Amino acid sequence: MAGHNKWSQIKRKKGALDAKRSKVFTKLIKEITVAAKVGGPDPDGNPRLRLAIQLSKAANMPKDNIERAIQKGEGTDGDYSAVTYEGYASNGVAIFIECLTDNINRTVQNLRTIFNKGNGSLATNGSVEFLxxxxxxxxxxxxxxxxxxxxxxxxxxxxxxxxxxxxxxxxxxxxxxxxxxxxxxxxxxxxxxxxxxxxxxxxxHTTVTVEDPEAVRKILALLDALEDDDDVQKVYHNLELSEEVMDVLQAQ
Known part of the structure; x- marks a missing residue:
């Protein structure tokens, strides 16, 4: 497990400087809203909501934002659908995407555009999940x-x-x-x-190693673009980086 996770560790150690705070808040607010709708507004009896609140506080989200997200989950305007999409980046790197959206047509169109620009492609359901x-x-x-x-x-x-x-x-x-x-x-x-x-x-449980730093950079740019979309909650992939490639990327 350690190998494929190294790039996420590098990005974490570099800190949240590369993250856009508003994007982080958007994703956390959605998670709070859905957690409150599914499991109720009381964090003591709703582990998913309790965790979402803890992560939001860790991200320095204002208390008012958290409370509004919970209230939204209690109401009728917090109707997000949980959907997943699968695809491939270049070099056969598999990508699995989890979304929370109130407009599925918008989400799939945005993802298709991101994949096309990043030299990747959306795939049919089941093409990637088994990996x-x-x-x-x-x-x-x-x-x-x-x-x-x-x-x-x-x-x-x-x-x-x-x-x-x-x-x-x-x-x-x-x-x-x-x-x-x-x-x-x-x-x-x-x-x-x-x-x-x-x-x-x-x-x-199976990974793809890409040795060309430029190819890796383009794949990572695609992954970042997917993560940056407001409807996307999580992006998973099976790209594994060699020590040599990581050294090159860190040096730049």
Missing amino acids: FDRKGVFVVRRNPDQALPDEELTLELADGGAEEVEMEEEYITVYCAMEDFGAMQKKLEELQLDLESAELQRLP
Whole structure:
């Protein structure tokens, strides 16, 4: 799992400087609205909403924005449809996209335009989904005052359902089975760890390595354009970057 995720780790370490704050807020507001509509407006009884609020606060979203999004979910104007799309970038890189939209025709047209401009193509449903496994992925920011040594912490996390734990200098990434997501979230809360993100992701079990830095740059530009669309919540892919290509990209 570690290899394919390196580019997202690089972007995370570089910080949110490359992200557009308004886009981040748009996606979080949609998630809050849908979570409130599906599971109710009380975060204590709605784990999805509680997590969405936590992530919104971490992104410094104003409290008023959060409350309005919850109210919208309670009303009749929060009717977003959850839809998924599949496609390919150049070099056979598979892409799976999760969207929340109030206008499916607009969404599919926007995605088609982005793929065409990025030398990719939309594919039929089922063409890509089988290449990914759904896993719970938790990113924890390290705390200098962390009481447990890494070895003991890993054992505690495994007790909560962790299948894999990646220890980095600033972050700890925890992977678990989709059905263990709730138990893992509860375990992290019990350990009082500084949770930066928690989500169900689609992780590829087969990857594509592209060695040409220019080709990789174009694929990443396509992925960024997809992520930048207001209707897109998540973009998953099976591109794996070699150390050499990452060095070139980081140097530029």
